[in-house]
Each structure stands twice: as C-alpha cells, then as structure tokens.
Amino acid sequence: MAEIQSYSINFGPQHPAAHGVLRLILEMDGETVVHADPHIGLLHRATEKLAESKPYNQSIGYMDRLDYVSMMCNEHAYVMAIEKLLGVEPPKRAQYIRTMFDEVTRILNHLLWLGAHGLDIGAMTMFLYCFREREDLMDAYEAVSGARMHATYYRPGGVYRDLPNQMPQYKEGKFRKKGKAQRLNKNRQGSLLDFLEDFTQRFPKCVDEYETLLTDNRIWKQRTVDIGVVSPERAIALGFTGPMLRGSGVEWDLRKKQPYAAYDEVSFKIPVGKNGDCYDRYLVRVAELRQSNEIIKQCITWLRANPGPVAVDDHKIIPPARAVMKDKMESLIHHFKLFTEGYVVPPGEVYAAVEQPKGEFGIYLISDGANKPYRVKIRAAGFAHLSAFAEMVKGHMLADVVAMIGTQDIVFGEIDR
C-alpha cells in the first residue's frame, strides 16, 4: 500500500463555520492538522487610516462596525480615549447608562457566540433560542439610539440622549392581528428601564434552558472537553484576554482590576475556568451571562433613583439642544462649528482599554492638537486570539478546527479592522 503523504487543504474564506472571511491553509496528516496558516485581511477597511482623516466624532460609527456584535463596548473605548485627552469627565448618569449598555452588549455578544458555536458543532436549537433573546436587547438598542446594531450612542462627554420614557410598540396591520400586537406589546407599556427589568427577570430562566441543553450534554462534552487546552502561562504569553484568559484560570477582568465607567460601584463576580479547554470557556461565558444580568439589574435600580444630565454641559464637544439652537445665536455658532470643523484635542497620547465581551479592546490615540486624530491604533482582542490559532489547533482533528474557531469567538470586523 502506498504511504499517504501529508497534504494541504484550503478552508474558507467563504465557509459558514469560519465566522466571516477567514481563510485557513491547513496542512493535514490524514485527519490530523499538522500546521495551520490563517490568512486574514479579506475584510480590511483601513479603519485606522480613515479615522485619521476625519474629525473625532465622525469615527464613532466606525467603532460599531469593528466588532459588529459588541457595538457599544467598542464605542466606549474610543470615547474614553478622547475624554482622557480632553480631560472631560462624563456625568454619573452617563457612566451608569454606559455600564448598563456595555452589559446589554455583553449578553448580545455571548448569545450570538453561544448560538453560532452551538450551530457549528451540532446544537441547532441553541441558535433559535439565543436569537429569541437577542431580539429584545436589539429593541433596547433601537429604543435608545434609533438603530438596532450600529448605535453611535456614546459620545465624548456622555451619551447621545437620555433613556426614553416610552418603548416603541408594535402596531396591528395586515400581517399582525390585534391580539398578536397586544401580546407583543405586553412588556412595552412602560419605559425602556421597565422593559429591560422585565428582561432581566426572564433571562436567568432562559440561561437555565441553554444549560439543560448543553452543559451535561454528552455530544457537547465530546466536542469541547479537552479540546484546545491552553495553560495559564501560555495564555498570558500569547496575549489572550477576556474569556480566553479566564477560561485558563487567570482571574483577570479589566472591569474589576482597572475599573472604568461605574464598574467600581456595582457588584459582580469574575467567573474563571480550570482546564483551559473549549468546555471551560463555554462555562465562563455562560456564567458571564448571569453576571451581566445582575449588573444590569443594579444599573436599572440606580438609574431609576437618580435622574440627571447625561452629557457634560460643554457645547464645544456636545451639541446644544435643537430647540435652543433655533433662537440663540451662540448655540447656532456652536452647532455649526461642531458639525463642520469638530473640536480640537490637546496634543498628547493615551491608551484606553475596556473589557469588551471578547477581551481587552483598546484604543491608542495620538493627537497633535488638531481636530482629527493623528494616529488611532485599535487593539482588538480577537487579533491576538487568532494569531495563536495555529498553536491551538496543532495536533487536533479537522472537525476540531471548527470548534476552535467557535471558542475563540472570532469576528472579522475587529480582526481585519
């Protein structure tokens, strides 16, 4: 019998399990991966260079489009960097709103991850379950910013506007009978906070549902336990952050260790794994879903009790109200200058990082005193994770490649930038 030589196969860039446009050149020995060479950059849009050509505020929307499943967390890092350079401190209510929406975003991200990861390795139902809950949170996004995904809600100095007092409601029509509209509107009678509170009460039950399907599931465990084991030392050396690092047992979370926004005033725990395999990373993320839910609850209570401004009262960086603008000359000038030229940021440089659902998302900003950033460097968590992909996947079977892509929670918007 002829001896079988190792051979190369091409995986992607258009593959449903590649979570975007990942091209992998896999060198195989039978079904075992000997070497993997990820080719990235197929979604490269030069976001950093684009940001260098525009006034600061015009790039906030680009941040949503980096990691397009954790939109507001990306904005958070960017506006934090600008605020540090400007020396501006947003009001407390804005900090709480940001904290709340960061956690809403974390749930959104982890739900998409859980659904897609489940789908990749054979748990179809997860996808449907997770998207059911995502829908409610998307509605919260829409109610507050007008957009379901790319919100551009955070602004340097605060947030775009206060939380709405009324949730938008479903209307009856040709395709939606009166009874159905009423049923859908049942939890939309009050404000956005009421709507979110209703969600936080329902959500722990939903997480239980996910766990009954997966946590003790024999097939799920066969696909994830002891797959892609990373030791804590190696995870640190490879630049892992977020659940990838915590799954290996390193208790590191920027929300606790280097608190920003209102994270030092809410209580929550950092879930950590033990073995550093795909299964532990799954458990960490599911535990984070529960923790995020608790944080949202605390934020809702605080926001109910403490009305107030949601942005600094400085019209050099925050536009004046439209009504005022129509009959005050100075407001008109402020508005005009802000939207044509933008604001000037003092020279200097800063690195601001947030604990985004995937890990540390950082913005390194250099200003030369102009109305545009001189250099913006986006530090994406997924980039460091994917760079270690070859090492993680070595010696595993071809089918585990898909489990590994899933466990890294890869989104190409942020890796290719």
Added chain:
Amino acid sequence: MATVADLIIKIEKRLGTAVTCQIINEQLLVDVAISDLLRVAKFLRDDNALRFSQLIDVCGVDFLHYGLSDWATDSSSSEGFSRGVGPGQYVAEEDIDFPARFAVVYQLLSIKYNHRLRLRCFAPGDTPRVPSVVDLWPAANWYEREAFDLYGILFDGHPDLRRLLTDYGFVGHPFRKDFPLIGEVEMRFDATEQRVVYEPVSIKPRTLVPKVIKHVGHNE
C-alpha cells in the same frame, strides 16, 4: 494598583540612562534606543518587581505629518473654505522634532502588579529596522507582521515576516502618511479579458474637513 510615579522610580533605579520616562495623561511612556530594546524588554518582562508578562499591542507610528495642518490661516477672512491649502499640502504650525520618522510602540501589561507601560522605540531611515520581540512575547508575531505590512518596518529576527492585512501582491505600505487615502490602484472585473484587472485609481483625493490645529485656549 501602584502609582505611575512608583513605577518610574523602580524602572529608573534599575535601568538608569538606557530609558527616558515621561508621564503623559497619567500613563507611563518609556523611550528606548534600538540598541537597548531587547535588553530593556527582557528586563521589563522578567524583573521580579515589574513582571510585564503580557504584550498587549505593538503598532507602528509615522510622524511625517505631525503638527502640520492644511488650514493656512488663523484669522477669519471672506474667502471661506479656500483658506485650506489643498489636499496633500500642509502648513507647519511649529517645528516639532522627532528623533526619526517612524516609531514602534509596545503596550505592556503586568497582570501580577496591575501596571501598564508604553514602550516606544524610534527607528531611523525610510526602511526602518527594529529587533523583533517574538522570542520574548509570542504575541508579537502578528502585531509585527501588521506593522511591517502597513508601515514597512522590518523586524530583525522575526520568523515569518509576511504581509498580513493587505491584498496578495499589494505594493506599498498603506498607513504611511504619504500613502494616499484613496490608494494607488483600483480593481474591476474585465468582461472581455474575463479576469480581474488592476488600474491606477480614477478618483481624485479630496479633503472633506480640513485639518486644523489650534493652540490651548483657542477653544475657549
């Protein structure tokens, strides 16, 4: 979290004149010469009082247009937008001297002591060369490939310095400040040749919002 000042004392005590420390916006920036880079980096990683075990980020910076604005005058005039000097032309606001055009910036994190540090290394020349830190932090691998791809910075000792983000067969280093925002080539499918062809760009660069530099107090 120890203060930045404590950190400076620790570093200066051990490294002396090899580094220049400064605090910018409450964050520590350490400048190091190319010849000292590997020694300093290894020290920062291994020293018991520092333990910068994690390399968070590596990026290139091009200082070619630093402090240059494309707004010709400070005073208002009746000429409106025409005061702009035009795309690709710049006016120096003041003379700012950097040791070199390119720099490589490393963001370090110490998980043990909860410190951050930014290490900056200026690299002279048009094709700058910097020693690679892959052997110290494996995380540097792709970051250095990215900096090579986008800025043309060469990392000596890197095991696999290929382009990472740009297209196969791309020419140039797109994040250099003298590389146009619209790029050099455009791509289309040619129906007669039945293949994708590359041609010089047909659009013209334009500045939507001119870059304006104002000095402290001007915003007030």
